Amino acid sequence: MPELPEVEIVTRRLDAALSGAVVESALAPGMNVMKTFDPPLEALIGTSVTGVRRVGKMPVVHFSSTSLSRRRSSSRSTDGDLALLIHLMSAGRLRAFDKRASAKDRASRVLVRLEDGRELRLREFGTKQRAWAKLLPAGAVAEDEMVASLGPEAWPPPPLEDFAAAIDQPRHLHPLLRHQRDIAGIGRSWVDEILWEAHLSPFKKGSELDEEEVGRLHAALHVLGDAIDHYEETIGPEVPDKVPMPLRVHRHEGEPCPRCGTTIEAVFFSEHQTNYCPKEQTGGRVLKDRRLSRLLK
Numbered sequence: 001m002p003e004l005p006e007v008e009i010v011t012r013r014l015d016a017a018l019s020g021a022v023v024e025s026a027l028a029p030g031m032n033v034m035k036t037f038d039p040p041l042e043a044l045i046g047t048s049v050t051g052v053r054r055v056g057k058m059p060v061v062h063f064s065s066t067s068l069s070r071r072r073s074s075s076r077s078t079d080g081d082l083a084l085l086i087h088l089m090s091a092g093r094l095r096a097f098d099k100r101a102s103a104k105d106r107a108s109r110v111l112v113r114l115e116d117g118r119e120l121r122l123r124e125f126g127t128k129q130r131a132w133a134k135l136l137p138a139g140a141v142a143e144d145e146m147v148a149s150l151g152p153e154a155w156p157p158p159p160l161e162d163f164a165a166a167i168d169q170p171r172h173l174h175p176l177l178r179h180q181r182d183i184a185g186i187g188r189s190w191v192d193e194i195l196w197e198a199h200l201s202p203f204k205k206g207s208e209l210d211e212e213e214v215g216r217l218h219a220a221l222h223v224l225g226d227a228i229d230h231y232e233e234t235i236g237p238e239v240p241d242k243v244p245m246p247l248r249v250h251r252h253e254g255e256p257c258p259r260c261g262t263t264i265e266a267v268f269f270s271e272h273q274t275n276y277c278p279k280e281q282t283g284g285r286v287l288k289d290r291r292l293s294r295l296l297k
């Protein structure tokens, strides 16, 4: 699942590639993918892409209905501007292609066809159709329930006081840090890296952290920025569907901890897993497999 660093590099590359491109047509082959109907997707026809950015783990594509010449000749407000807010869920990918999708491509969810022949495509892999998009007046994005309910962005790191307030809750750090309403952008992969960097147990509760531990956790958010820097260096103009993630502990069970050499352990849940270094994160304790236990979630 794409998390903050992966969505950041996707939106940066799309922003560079698509800005200025004019929309020829737009359609949504995906069943129920569009969560809005007014304005309709056809409202994008004739608009141009003005930018691609990210909020939390969601890409947002901005379009301007004002033609370039009109924009130059007047300083009109951006009344007609639209934004496509996208939730990739676990299997959605947003990518630009030089050619148009075949009508038989069952992964297609939203297709924005550009006059230059390219196509911005929201695709989703697997059988579940869970990714969605909303076409909104650009000014309404911030008020959208999915955006307005987000906690502070995990990167760039929020001020320490805001972060401390966001995580001061009697819940385990692993689900807490992944909960977008508490802090936005972190998912199942990067949470393990952040907790390892902070030397904290995934089963410690947010409200149990002392001041020094909160500071350590806050400082550990730099792993997200490091990942973005890594992608900037290693990924070209095209971002692959499966970005090679520079993870050091997540899914590295059985391997030596990159810091102390202790064997990395795992706790498996029904749909995900958490990895940690027992020596540095749990006081030497190896935690029980949770697949058979619902005591902790």
Ligand SMILES: [Zn+2]
Binding pocket: 257, 258, 259, 260, 261, 262, 277, 279, 280
């Ligand atoms: Zn270690």
